[in-house]
Amino acid sequence: xxxxxxxxxxxxxxxxxxxxxxxxxxxxxxxxxxxxxxxxxxxxxxxxxxxxxxxxxxxxxxxxxxxxxxxxxxxxxxxxxxxxxxxxxxxxxxxxxxxxxxxxxxxxxxxxxxx
Amino acid sequence: xxxxxxxxxxxxxxxxxxxxxxxxxxxxxxxxxxxxxxxxxxxxxxxxxxxxxxxxxxxxxxxxxxxxxxxxxxxxxxxxxxxxxxxxxxxxxxxxxxxxxxxxxxxxxxxxxxxxxxxxxxxxxxxxxxxxxxxxxxxxxxxxxxxxxxxxxxxxxxxxxxxxxxxxxxxxxxxxxxxxxxxxxxxxxxxxxxxxxxxxxxxxx
Numbered sequence: 001x002x003x004x005x006x007x008x009x010x011x012x013x014x015x016x017x018x019x020x021x022x023x024x025x026x027x028x029x030x031x032x033x034x035x036x037x038x039x040x041x042x043x044x045x046x047x048x049x050x051x052x053x054x055x056x057x058x059x060x061x062x063x064x065x066x067x068x069x070x071x072x073x074x075x076x077x078x079x080x081x082x083x084x085x086x087x088x089x090x091x092x093x094x095x096x097x098x099x100x101x102x103x104x105x106x107x108x109x110x111x112x113x114x115x
Numbered sequence: 116x117x118x119x120x121x122x123x124x125x126x127x128x129x130x131x132x133x134x135x136x137x138x139x140x141x142x143x144x145x146x147x148x149x150x151x152x153x154x155x156x157x158x159x160x161x162x163x164x165x166x167x168x169x170x171x172x173x174x175x176x177x178x179x180x181x182x183x184x185x186x187x188x189x190x191x192x193x194x195x196x197x198x199x200x201x202x203x204x205x206x207x208x209x210x211x212x213x214x215x216x217x218x219x220x221x222x223x224x225x226x227x228x229x230x231x232x233x234x235x236x237x238x239x240x241x242x243x244x245x246x247x248x249x250x251x252x253x254x255x256x257x258x259x260x261x262x263x264x265x266x267x268x269x270x271x272x273x274x275x276x277x278x279x280x281x282x283x284x285x286x287x288x289x290x291x292x293x294x295x296x297x298x299x300x301x302x303x304x305x306x307x308x309x310x311x312x313x314x315x316x317x318x319x320x
Contacts, residue, residue, distance in 0.1 A: 050185035
């Protein structure tokens with residue numbers, strides 16, 4: 001793959017990771033290490049440390065809430081939850097993404113050269 | 116023994132490097148970021164973690180520069196996830212007519228005032244090399260001021276007459292020189308401001 005194509009994919013993935021984080025917070029609060037574990041497993045984050053700037057951005061935009069909680073083992077942990085705005089953003093993204101991925105699938109797989 | 120893995124020398128060196136790389140960030144965020152990384156290390160490593168394990172965790176974190184770069188992404192107002200938008204200023208080079216316009220603005224006071232000056236102002240004022248707001252503030256307003264001053268002087272009989280150009284060319288030339296010299300500090304300031312404005316990354320509108 002050409003470097004340009006690779007870099008567009010990297011950018012695309014980065015943009016999507018934010019919504020994956022919001023989705024992971026939909027069911028329950030989580031702390032950063034838990035989020036990183038899931039994202040790494042799906043190969044969605046390169047440097048695990050970049051989760052912190054990402055969470056800071058989501059906090060600044062009011063999409064997540066955060067609170068320090070005592071941990072059963074070790075130092076206190078900062079737990080993140082989905083805010084009302086975050087839930088709205090996620091709902092909007094989920095429907096946009098469904099439509100987008102359907103369109104991309106149709107064009108790349110089904111219609112191919114005739115599209 | 117250090118109980119907290121975050122106190123491991125490799126981790127403290129990593130955090131120090133992170134703090135250095137994060138120097139452009141506001142101090143509270145820089146320190147928060149360092150705390151987050153320490154807390155991350157404490158959360159994923161057992162207290163007695165060996166060096167190899169510590170290295171592995173730091174490797175997974177990515178380089179401090181990578182983290183700081185992601186932090187700058189965060190301040191990007193553009194589409195999310197794109198690299199930092201530090202767009203080069205959209206600055207188109209001046210064309211010959213822009214340069215002529217600037218020169219006439221600068222020394223137009225010497226050339227059949229205020230005709231030379233106004234021609235220069237018209238050239239610059241209609242050039243898209245400057246944003247509209249700059250042209251209004253740095254060309255339109257000074258022009259209005261110049262016209263008001265000249266009109267006042269004409270009314271009071273302090274301005275030269277066009278007929279002087281024929282009947283007393285030497286006197287007219289002296290007048291032009293006097294007006295040009297008098298106007299020069301203003302027009303020099305104006306031309307300098309226009310040049311600076313052209314260098315600034317201002318929005319087109």
